[in-house]
Amino acid sequence: MRRVILLTTAFDDVASGPAMYAQHLWKAFRDDASLEYHVVAPQIRDAHERLHESGKGKSSLDLYRRLLRKAVELAGDGQNRVVLHANNAHVLARLRGYAGITLGQINDYRAADVWCHPIDILLRRGPRALARLVWRHRRESQVMRSATGIICNSSFTKQRMVCRYGASPDKIVVVHVAADLVSFRRPERLPPDPYPQRPSGARLVVIGSDWRTKGVPDLIAAVRIVRQCISHVHLTIGGPSRPDDLAVLRTLAAREGVADVVSLPGRIAREQLPALLWHSDLFVLPTHEESLPTSIFEAMAAGLPVVASRVGGIPEIVRNADEGVLIDPGEVPALASAITDVLTDQRRRVSLAAASVRRSAAFGVERMVSEVRGLYHSVSALGRDG
Numbered sequence: 001m002r003r004v005i006l007l008t009t010a011f012d013d014v015a016s017g018p019a020m021y022a023q024h025l026w027k028a029f030r031d032d033a034s035l036e037y038h039v040v041a042p043q044i045r046d047a048h049e050r051l052h053e054s055g056k057g058k059s060s061l062d063l064y065r066r067l068l069r070k071a072v073e074l075a076g077d078g079q080n081r082v083v084l085h086a087n088n089a090h091v092l093a094r095l096r097g098y099a100g101i102t103l104g105q106i107n108d109y110r111a112a113d114v115w116c117h118p119i120d121i122l123l124r125r126g127p128r129a130l131a132r133l134v135w136r137h138r139r140e141s142q143v144m145r146s147a148t149g150i151i152c153n154s155s156f157t158k159q160r161m162v163c164r165y166g167a168s169p170d171k172i173v174v175v176h177v178a179a180d181l182v183s184f185r186r187p188e189r190l191p192p193d194p195y196p197q198r199p200s201g202a203r204l205v206v207i208g209s210d211w212r213t214k215g216v217p218d219l220i221a222a223v224r225i226v227r228q229c230i231s232h233v234h235l236t237i238g239g240p241s242r243p244d245d246l247a248v249l250r251t252l253a254a255r256e257g258v259a260d261v262v263s264l265p266g267r268i269a270r271e272q273l274p275a276l277l278w279h280s281d282l283f284v285l286p287t288h289e290e291s292l293p294t295s296i297f298e299a300m301a302a303g304l305p306v307v308a309s310r311v312g313g314i315p316e317i318v319r320n321a322d323e324g325v326l327i328d329p330g331e332v333p334a335l336a337s338a339i340t341d342v343l344t345d346q347r348r349r350v351s352l353a354a355a356s357v358r359r360s361a362a363f364g365v366e367r368m369v370s371e372v373r374g375l376y377h378s379v380s381a382l383g384r385d386g
Contacts, residue, residue, distance in 0.1 A: 003036040004029070004376055005074055007067045008087035011041035017107065017294070018087050021177065026051075028369040035376060040070045064091045075100055083376055085151075090139035092147060101379050104143045107153045107177065108291040109160035109312070111136035124212065141165050149379050151372075153177040154292040154313025173375055176316070178368035179294045181360055184274045184301035193279040194272040198263050201232025202343045205280040205304075207268065207295045208287075209239040215286035215309065216240075217252055218332050222286070224256040225336035230343055234261045238276065241266040277302035281349070282342055288329045290314055294363075300324075301360035305352035307338045317363070323355045 006026070010019035022039060029037035030050065042056045042063060052074065054066040068091065075082040075098070082100045086092045089104025106112075114121065114133040121130045144150060144165045150172045152158040158172045204223070208214035216237055223235050235258070240246060246264050253262040268276060277283070283299035285308040292313035296306055300317075306324035308314050318324035325338045342349055 001034060001036050002083065002376060003038070003075070003080070004083040004085060005038045005040060005071045006085045006087060007040050007071050007091055009042065009063065009067070009091070010087075011039060012043060012045050017177075020179075020294075021105075022087055024178065024180070024365050024369065025372060028365070029373070032373070035373070038074055040067055040074070042066070064094065067091055068095055072098060081380065083379060085376075086143075089143045089147070089150065090136050093139035093142045095146070101149075102147045103149050103151055103375070103379060104140075104147045105151045105153075106140060106157060106161060109157050109164075110289065111140055112160045112164035147171070149173060149375070151175050151375070154316055156313040156316065157291045175368060175371045175375065176313075176363060177292055177294060178363050178365045179298050179301075181298065181301040181364050184277065184298050184360075185357075186278055186303045190278050191275050194275045195236065195263065195265050195279075198236060198279075199232070199234045199261060201234050202230055202282070203280040204233065204235045204282050204284050204339065205238065205276065205299075206235070206284050206286075207238045207273070207299075208285070208293075209241070209267070211237065211240045211245060211249065213288055214239075215288050215329060216249065218286045218330060218335060219284055220249070220252050220256050220258060220262065221332045222336040222339060223258045223261065225333065226339050226343075227258065227261070229340050233343070234263070236263045236265065236276065236280065238265055238268040238273075240264065273298070274302060277304055280304060282307060282339065284335075284339060285309065285314075286327070286329060286335050287311060287314075292316065297360045297363040300356035303353045303357050305342050305349055305356060307335070307342060317359070319359075322351070323359050324352060 008022040010016045011022050013019045026039050029035050038050045040052045040054055044051045044053050054070040057063040057066045071084055079099055085103040087105050089106045092104050111133045114137045144167045152174050155174050158174050161167045162169050226233050253259040277299055283304040283306050287309045290312040296317050309329040310326040311329050327334045327338050
C-alpha cells in the first residue's frame, strides 16, 4: 500500500478550486485499498485519523512552513517512498532533505508568464499582484527542478512550464481537472429560476469573479451590438461581489446603453448555479487568459451551448465547431457575431447543446481520480532534472 500525503492550502472552502480538487481526491481515496491517503490543510472541520490540521499561521510563508512541517512529520524521512503531493506546487519550494517522492500541482500559467508582460500586469492589477506573481515564478522554478513530478491541468499549461522554466516534458503529467457534473445534469422538471427578476428573452450568462480577466467588459460591449439584431437579450454576470467591482460594471453597462438588460447577482451560491444555467440559453466566456476553466464544462453539463475565447486550455475542451464556438480574445465584433449566430439559429443551438452534454462527460471526477491514482502508483518512473 502506498502512502500519499496531500498538502492543500484550502480544504473546507468548497467554493475555491484547490479545495474542490482536494475534496474530490479525499472522497475518492480515503477508503482506497491501494492507498493510505492523508490530507494536511490549515483547517479541517471533519474529524478523521487521516485528516491533519497544520494551522493557518501568521502569513502565507508561515502557512507553507506549517504545511510542510506537518507533512514531513507524517512522512518521516521519505525512505519508504511516501508521496508528498502539494496542491500548490510552490509550497514545496523550501522542502529540504526529503528522500521520498514529491508531486507539485500547477493549474495556471500566470506566474510562468510574468516576465512576458510585467508592465501590463502592473497597470491592470497593481504592484502587489505583480510582486506575488514574481515571487511565485521563482518558487515554481525551484520546484520544477527539484520535484519528482509536476501535474498540470492542461496541455497548454504543460507547454508553458516547458517553455518558461525549461522543464523536462518527461516529468510533467497532464491531468485535466474535473467537476462534479452530476448536479448539473438538466432534470426533466426544472426548479424555479433562482433569479426570477431577470427579464425574459435570450439569456446569456458568464461566471467568474475576476471579471477583467474573464473579458466581461468585452461581453458588455458585445451585448450592445447583439441588441441591434435581437431586441430581447439579457446578460447575467455571476461572481463579482465587491461593491467597487459592481459599481464599475454598472458604469460600463450604462456607458454601452445596456444597463437595463444586465443583471449582477453577485457571488452565486454553489447550490443555485445549476438552476441559473438551466434557465439560461448561452454560456459566454470571452476570457483573455485561462488554463482550464471548470465553469465551461459545468455549463456544458447543464446543456448550454458555449461561446468562448481561443486561449489557454479552452481548445482542449471545445475541440471543434461542433462542440462550441471559439473566438479570439478582445475581438468584440466577432464575439457579438458568434452570440448572434448561435441565438438566431435554432437548429445549431440545439445541436451545440446536445454536443455540450456529450463532451462534458470527459471532465467527470471519475476520470480524473483514475488518472491521479495511476500517477500515484507509477510516479517513481518520472525522472528528476537535477
